[in-house]
Amino acid sequence: MNAQILHADHLLTMDADNTVIAQGAVLIDQNGLIGATGTAAQLSAQHPGVPVRRLANRLLMPGLVNTHAHSGLLRGTAEGLPVWEWLQQHIDPMHRVLNAEEAEIASRLCYAEALLSGTTTIVDMWRYMDGSARAASDLGIRAVLVPYVAEHPDHNYFETLDTNEALIERWHGRAEGRIQVWVGLEHMFYATPQAWRRCAEMSRRHQVGFHTHSNESRFDVEETQRRHGMRPIQALEEFGLLDAHHVMLAHCVWPSEEEMDILAARRIGVAHNPVSNMKLASGAAPVEAMLARGIAVGLGTDGEKENNNLDMFEEMKTASLLAKLSRLDAAALDAWSVCRMATIGGARALGLDKTTGSIEAGKSADLIALRTDTPRMTPLIGGADGNLHHNLVHAVQGGDVDMTMVAGRIVVENGQLLSGDLAHAIAQVNRAVPPLFERRAEWLRLNGTIDALHA
Numbered sequence: 001m002n003a004q005i006l007h008a009d010h011l012l013t014m015d016a017d018n019t020v021i022a023q024g025a026v027l028i029d030q031n032g033l034i035g036a037t038g039t040a041a042q043l044s045a046q047h048p049g050v051p052v053r054r055l056a057n058r059l060l061m062p063g064l065v066n067t068h069a070h071s072g073l074l075r076g077t078a079e080g081l082p083v084w085e086w087l088q089q090h091i092d093p094m095h096r097v098l099n100a101e102e103a104e105i106a107s108r109l110c111y112a113e114a115l116l117s118g119t120t121t122i123v124d125m126w127r128y129m130d131g132s133a134r135a136a137s138d139l140g141i142r143a144v145l146v147p148y149v150a151e152h153p154d155h156n157y158f159e160t161l162d163t164n165e166a167l168i169e170r171w172h173g174r175a176e177g178r179i180q181v182w183v184g185l186e187h188m189f190y191a192t193p194q195a196w197r198r199c200a201e202m203s204r205r206h207q208v209g210f211h212t213h214s215n216e217s218r219f220d221v222e223e224t225q226r227r228h229g230m231r232p233i234q235a236l237e238e239f240g241l242l243d244a245h246h247v248m249l250a251h252c253v254w255p256s257e258e259e260m261d262i263l264a265a266r267r268i269g270v271a272h273n274p275v276s277n278m279k280l281a282s283g284a285a286p287v288e289a290m291l292a293r294g295i296a297v298g299l300g301t302d303g304e305k306e307n308n309n310l311d312m313f314e315e316m317k318t319a320s321l322l323a324k325l326s327r328l329d330a331a332a333l334d335a336w337s338v339c340r341m342a343t344i345g346g347a348r349a350l351g352l353d354k355t356t357g358s359i360e361a362g363k364s365a366d367l368i369a370l371r372t373d374t375p376r377m378t379p380l381i382g383g384a385d386g387n388l389h390h391n392l393v394h395a396v397q398g399g400d401v402d403m404t405m406v407a408g409r410i411v412v413e414n415g416q417l418l419s420g421d422l423a424h425a426i427a428q429v430n431r432a433v434p435p436l437f438e439r440r441a442e443w444l445r446l447n448g449t450i451d452a453l454h455a
């Protein structure tokens with residue numbers, strides 16, 4: 001690729017000072033890295049031979065980091081239940097009958113939806129993830145692939161630590177470094193003590209992260225206390241799971257003070273999923289208390305079945321509203337904190353903050369352009385006293401994303417996916433879903449509802 005300069009009306013860098021540059025520009029080198037930022041006048045004077053691409057009526061900002069998602073095919077079909085009943089009646093029976101082809105189709109749709117709404121890095125916990133790796137490789141998204149591992153006789157239909165390790169060996173670091181493969185675990189309850197030890201050991205040996213769901217609901221807390229006499233994050237620590245190379249936990253809705261101290265002391269990343277936590281009636285995570293302790297908190301949409309979309313701008317707004325409502329404080333979780341969680345905070349939670357999450361020299365050119373010539377972006381006032389960050393959190397939607405670039409490659413332009421055939425991906429999902437649902441219904445007829453807890 002050739003070096004180029006992108007010049008937009010506003011450049012939001014999300015550097016340490018949340019710098020916004022009017023008539024700002026980014027130099028992108030031939031390796032897809034950010035060479036420099038500044039005003040358009042400065043950069044074109046310093047780099048006279050480099051072509052300038054003018055993005056009129058556009059705001060450039062870092063691509064969003066979705067720290068917790070699931071590819072999936074159940075959108076709008078698993079509604080109105082709290083987490084554990086929902087797992088037993090809809091989700092686990094689907095996992096029993098899902099095949100590799102359906103899993104890949106789901107990932108193609110998921111990554112297309114993410115890129116179109118401004119996400120350039122996604123953490124995907126899913127199944128048969130060779131297909132997900134191919135989808136990420138083709139579509140151009142930066143992906144952290146985390147297999148849904150279960151190591152328990154009652155859950156012998158999920159991924160295993162063996163298939164997880166094979167995926168690490170095949171795909172970690174591939175696609176010019178865009179693909180990472182971590183060690184995943186659906187939930188502590190889905191594995192044996194021996195498997196817990198192996199999760200951490202495998203993560204250290206391969207120098208990859210470890211990701212699981214923890215402390216999602218009050219039930220999760222009570223059940224862990226009943227089984228182990230301690231709270232979920234204390235149990236993860238007690239059983240060695242926090243000794244992994246790097247740990248990022250989804251949810252953390254009900255952490256005690258002691259659990260938050262553990263998260264901070266061990267530099268554990270957290271994925272905050274406000275839409276999912278509201279929809280499944282899980283609760284309101286103490287985001288500000290975690291941020292105040294220096295914990296790296298990112299935002300995640302969770303899956304298509306618990307959100308029901310992957311729009312990170314909607315997640316930003318919901319994070320803000322949930323914090324304000326749950327504390328009855330209109331000043332709770334200010335807009336800049338939310339912007340940071342969706343970008344550099346998420347990258348920190350993943351240990352990827354040297355690569356992505358802000359527009360700064362040396363990082364990968366993972367960035368998005370938003371239309372500013374829309375009613376919901378108007379008026380747009382830059383500068384320290386402006387409203388730009390408030391518009392981003394409370395007004396913008398994913399459909400306002402005009403251009404998405406990952407590692408210097410434009411994958412969405414004029415709001416259209418360039419890196420894949422979107423119509424084909426949608427048609428494939430629509431074809432795949434009826435037979436999948438038929439097989440799930442057949443399985444439930446023969447076996448009845450699963451006791452996901454095998455308690």
Ligand SMILES: [Zn+2]
Nearest residue numbers: 213250302303
């Ligand atoms: Zn999840």
